Amino acid sequence: MSSAETVPALEAQGLCRSFGEGVSAVNALRGVDLRVADREFLAIMGPSGSGKSTLLHILGALDRPSAGSTSIHGRRYDDLDDRALTRLRGEVFGFIFQFFNLLPTLTAAENVLLPALVAGEPPSRYAQRTDELLSLVGLSDRAAHLPSEMSGGEQQRVAIARALLRRPEVLLADEPTGNLDSAAGANVLGLLRKLVDDGQTAVMVTHDGAAAALADRVVFLRDGKIFSEIPGGDGARISRELSRPPAAPIGVTAREAA
Amino acid sequence: MSGRRRPAGARVSSLTGLSLRSLRARPLRSVLTAGAIVLGVGMMFGVLLLVGTIHSTFGQLFDSIYGKTDVVVSGRQSAGALPASTIQRVRAVPGVKAASGSIASIFRILDSSGKAGRTASAQVYVVGVDVSQPEMSSAENVAGHAPVEGTDEIRLDRDWAAEHNLSVGSSLRVSTPTGVRALRVSGLYTFPGGLNLGGYGTGEMAIGDARRIMDKPATWDEISVQANAGVRPETLRSRISAALGRGVEVATPATKSQESQEQLASLDVILYFFSGIALFVGGFLILNSFNMTVLQRMREIGTLRALGAPPRRVARTILIEGVLLALVGSVFGLALGAGLASLLLRAMKSFGMPVAGVHYSLGAGIAAVAAGVLATLLGAAWPAFKAGRVAPVRALIGGGEKPHVTSARRAIVGLVLFVPSMAAGGLLWFGNQSNDPLVGIGATASTMVMFVGMVLLAPFVVLPLVRLMAAPLQRAMPAEGRLAADAARTSPGRTAATAATLLISLSVVVVNATVASSFVGSVEREIDSAFSRDLTVQPIGYQEAGGPQPGLSTRLRDQIAALPQTGVVASRRSLFVHNLPGGGSQGVLVGYDPYQYRRVDKVQYTGAPLQEVLRGLAQGGVVPAKSYAQQRNLHVGGRLRLEGPSGVRSAPIVGIAETLELGGQVVQMSLGTIASVYGMHTDSQLVVKASSPAARGALTQRVNALLEKEYPGLEALSQAEFKKHTTDLINQQFSFFNAIVGIAVLVGVLGIINTLSMSVLERTREIGVLRALGASRWRIRRTMANESLLISLAGTLSGIIAGLAIAVVWILGMRATSFPEMSMYLPVSLLVTIAVLGVVIGVLAAILPARRAAKLQPLAALRYE
Ligand SMILES: Nc1ncnc2c1ncn2[C@@H]1O[C@H](COP(=O)(O)OP(=O)(O)O)[C@@H](O)[C@H]1O
Numbered sequence A: 001m002s003s004a005e006t007v008p009a010l011e012a013q014g015l016c017r018s019f020g021e022g023v024s025a026v027n028a029l030r031g032v033d034l035r036v037a038d039r040e041f042l043a044i045m046g047p048s049g050s051g052k053s054t055l056l057h058i059l060g061a062l063d064r065p066s067a068g069s070t071s072i073h074g075r076r077y078d079d080l081d082d083r084a085l086t087r088l089r090g091e092v093f094g095f096i097f098q099f100f101n102l103l104p105t106l107t108a109a110e111n112v113l114l115p116a117l118v119a120g121e122p123p124s125r126y127a128q129r130t131d132e133l134l135s136l137v138g139l140s141d142r143a144a145h146l147p148s149e150m151s152g153g154e155q156q157r158v159a160i161a162r163a164l165l166r167r168p169e170v171l172l173a174d175e176p177t178g179n180l181d182s183a184a185g186a187n188v189l190g191l192l193r194k195l196v197d198d199g200q201t202a203v204m205v206t207h208d209g210a211a212a213a214l215a216d217r218v219v220f221l222r223d224g225k226i227f228s229e230i231p232g233g234d235g236a237r238i239s240r241e242l243s244r245p246p247a248a249p250i251g252v253t254a255r256e257a258a
Numbered sequence B: 001m002s003g004r005r006r007p008a009g010a011r012v013s014s015l016t017g018l019s020l021r022s023l024r025a026r027p028l029r030s031v032l033t034a035g036a037i038v039l040g041v042g043m044m045f046g047v048l049l050l051v052g053t054i055h056s057t058f059g060q061l062f063d064s065i066y067g068k069t070d071v072v073v074s075g076r077q078s079a080g081a082l083p084a085s086t087i088q089r090v091r092a093v094p095g096v097k098a099a100s101g102s103i104a105s106i107f108r109i110l111d112s113s114g115k116a117g118r119t120a121s122a123q124v125y126v127v128g129v130d131v132s133q134p135e136m137s138s139a140e141n142v143a144g145h146a147p148v149e150g151t152d153e154i155r156l157d158r159d160w161a162a163e164h165n166l167s168v169g170s171s172l173r174v175s176t177p178t179g180v181r182a183l184r185v186s187g188l189y190t191f192p193g194g195l196n197l198g199g200y201g202t203g204e205m206a207i208g209d210a211r212r213i214m215d216k217p218a219t220w221d222e223i224s225v226q227a228n229a230g231v232r233p234e235t236l237r238s239r240i241s242a243a244l245g246r247g248v249e250v251a252t253p254a255t256k257s258q259e260s261q262e263q264l265a266s267l268d269v270i271l272y273f274f275s276g277i278a279l280f281v282g283g284f285l286i287l288n289s290f291n292m293t294v295l296q297r298m299r300e301i302g303t304l305r306a307l308g309a310p311p312r313r314v315a316r317t318i319l320i321e322g323v324l325l326a327l328v329g330s331v332f333g334l335a336l337g338a339g340l341a342s343l344l345l346r347a348m349k350s351f352g353m354p355v356a357g358v359h360y361s362l363g364a365g366i367a368a369v370a371a372g373v374l375a376t377l378l379g380a381a382w383p384a385f386k387a388g389r390v391a392p393v394r395a396l397i398g399g400g401e402k403p404h405v406t407s408a409r410r411a412i413v414g415l416v417l418f419v420p421s422m423a424a425g426g427l428l429w430f431g432n433q434s435n436d437p438l439v440g441i442g443a444t445a446s447t448m449v450m451f452v453g454m455v456l457l458a459p460f461v462v463l464p465l466v467r468l469m470a471a472p473l474q475r476a477m478p479a480e481g482r483l484a485a486d487a488a489r490t491s492p493g494r495t496a497a498t499a500a501t502l503l504i505s506l507s508v509v510v511v512n513a514t515v516a517s518s519f520v521g522s523v524e525r526e527i528d529s530a531f532s533r534d535l536t537v538q539p540i541g542y543q544e545a546g547g548p549q550p551g552l553s554t555r556l557r558d559q560i561a562a563l564p565q566t567g568v569v570a571s572r573r574s575l576f577v578h579n580l581p582g583g584g585s586q587g588v589l590v591g592y593d594p595y596q597y598r599r600v601d602k603v604q605y606t607g608a609p610l611q612e613v614l615r616g617l618a619q620g621g622v623v624p625a626k627s628y629a630q631q632r633n634l635h636v637g638g639r640l641r642l643e644g645p646s647g648v649r650s651a652p653i654v655g656i657a658e659t660l661e662l663g664g665q666v667v668q669m670s671l672g673t674i675a676s677v678y679g680m681h682t683d684s685q686l687v688v689k690a691s692s693p694a695a696r697g698a699l700t701q702r703v704n705a706l707l708e709k710e711y712p713g714l715e716a717l718s719q720a721e722f723k724k725h726t727t728d729l730i731n732q733q734f735s736f737f738n739a740i741v742g743i744a745v746l747v748g749v750l751g752i753i754n755t756l757s758m759s760v761l762e763r764t765r766e767i768g769v770l771r772a773l774g775a776s777r778w779r780i781r782r783t784m785a786n787e788s789l790l791i792s793l794a795g796t797l798s799g800i801i802a803g804l805a806i807a808v809v810w811i812l813g814m815r816a817t818s819f820p821e822m823s824m825y826l827p828v829s830l831l832v833t834i835a836v837l838g839v840v841i842g843v844l845a846a847i848l849p850a851r852r853a854a855k856l857q858p859l860a861a862l863r864y865e
């Protein structure tokens, strides 16, 4: 009855992730606890190398934690086998990449349709949805265009449409504006905000304070741990938070964060 | 709306569409990969057609000549002749309705100047039959009448007659064993089932005339039998068999036909093996090519995985790409194969094999395409598997670690596969000369395993060679040499795999050529040291290990003996058999007069003093060649059971002959023995020695004049010519196999082009920087050419090294086991040719990719992501 309020859309507990072994081991995450509510827009910020991408990969079932647990709407998935994780990626999560990752040989519409093809579902079932999504992202007239014929902003909007195709429970985006100019970036962010307003849950990694300001909540990661957390909307507070010692000089790391 | 199949702007409706798109997006790679399949399927189909044609020719032949025959009586596996009296014994068997004996020979038609043609269509197989007996073949008279006894008439196959403008009543001049004869065409016939012997004609004469002209006065080559109504052929067969001796074969036409098809089986396996190499190398090129694309498309594949594609679906897109390429490649491969088949058939014909025009069969097409698809799937399987296992995070980080190609594990697995299979391959190919096709299949299988071992070991040879050659290249051209060497070294797996395609095909060529040149060298040495004959008189193009032979008449022998310049004339009678006495292998029975032959050729005997060997031979003993004796464990003092159509006896082994003639698959005996056991009364060759070295010139002239005038179907070869004739036959066979392997070398060339174009793609940025810094197009081209040269030279040199290594081991093995007479002779000129070919391939393969690289605009190159 009340589960809708109490069970978060996404929950992580004690997430650890290390790469390599012995002396060269890197502890990318060292105990992250995180809850993302239904219909929430969460931004993750932090200096380069702080573990943002690693966290997002684990949340998005692209990677598995070394320790800790993850669950989606109360269903644990850190301990699932590869086959089940694959299903989650296709059905439960929608991933948006910094470099768009459209398939160069497919048109915009075909790229949007790709998750259905990949799941072996008949494209006819998604014909109407594809049209709707392309018009949602404002690219109805570019349906038959190849990625090479589109700008970066347009490509990223196609990627968002693709991520939405199978109505994911959570949308995940890793620096979605990292490769776009400010106008295109603003356009993409506006789109994400609108999606959340319409009921979508979303988690976004970004190093752009202005982008984070659009989120409902911002968590700051440092050295693989959550360092602080503030509500979104307040741009000034976000920049203050980012420059708090011992934070790395943002101007330098922001570019590396790519 | 929801009834639409696809959304606007989308044309693919499954991941198969994605496979198609990615094939189209990389046209050069697709064409090259499909090219490998075209060549592989083409050669496979060509050889399948060749084999099918040979079999169908023999099938037709048996259907035609035994069309109305129930049982055939002949020497064991058609070798040797039956005594004349056999026919009475056959007729006495209850259930025999009719028995008709025949003898056969080959005549050559003479042109208007009296010269005998050398082509297949100048030759006609002539049988002498008793025309009073019923017709045993399926021939149907279409004009004139059967030949009448005592008139030198011949009835001819209509098609052959037409080709030579002969009709009923016309006369033809032919060269026969007893000299030039003018025959009159009494009639024409056809075989309703069709019989195409690739130009050879057939004809029929009355038995008396044939006996006289063929100089076969008192034997039958074969007796055809018809059963009384109600008597089953099989029943009659066993009755006749019981009535005749052990050396006689009594068979139904069906079993005889089957037997001949089985005799071809070991040849078939060898042909399949050599043609399979192109497919093997093609499959390997596909493996390499798909490995490269999977590596290159890591981000794309990672994206598919991140979007929820299960591993098998990703793998399937790769396999579908492969299958699409295989199917397209197969279509062109079939077209190529049809062309190759007629070339191969022409080559076969030039060896004297009677084969019809290409016999197309659906089965051959299906088998070739299936083999092509299978090779492609095997090649694409590993890359597809790897693609399926690409981690989804690759979508974000791209790339993939380059596999380590010179691990100790790889070396160990490679050696474990290579060494035993090389040993097994050598033993099976050359160990005991068995004509059991199972041995051939085993040899093929071990050699294929050996190839896999070679592929695994390739990096350990190829990469040091690349480093070795890169050093001087860098000194000569610091910039381009450096870049080329880097390119070859940064992707060692790719470099090694590309070179390995050349390595495998060329190593086969080298092994083939080294074994051939060692045989040739050893035979030449023997001829030089032991053969002191001056002239060898034999039918044009004569092959001791060949099919039916015309035979020489006793009259010719007397004529040559009567020449004042003649010192000695010795007869040699050779009978090719599918089973030599004492073993299961093909070989030749050779008969000669030991004392007389000794005065011409000084073949070494071991195991007993010379005089004892000669005496033993004269008294009915036999002398196996050393190789055969070793293979079958025969020793002086032992016995061999001789079973021929004219007699059966157990003959003592009186010596071992140190001869490699006919691959050492020889059992020698006296003229008397070969006549009384095998019914071999006519000579195959005459070897002549001049009365003195000074008389040699005059003797040659006199013999040539005699042959030209009276026996234009024969030729007299000097010692040098005989040597060349003998070694040509060996070389011919190996060259034929090498020509088939040659197509695999072409596949290797495609592989290099493929790798280089991949290299251009990868190095686009680097090339752009060079261009931006002012490097000329020419310089860019040279960089690519250098990389190509490094790979192709590494491939050819390692092919030579591997080929020589295998050949040395195999030849040493042969010396120790089956061919003690054999010495190693290197095919020096071929090795040099291959090394030169390596340079040529390197330059040619670079042309296209180098053009592409040079065409890159500096800016475009820099923008490439
Ligand atoms: N596959 C990997 N192998 C080894 N180390 C990695 C791997 N992925 C990430 N790391 C390390 O983990 C740390 C966190 O990386 P990442 O999550 O990408 O940081 P961010 O996205 O915040 O810049 C870094 O030190 C990085 O070098």
Ligand SMILES: [Mg+2]
Residues within 6 Å of the ligand: A052, A053, A054, A257, A258
């Ligand atoms: Mg990151």
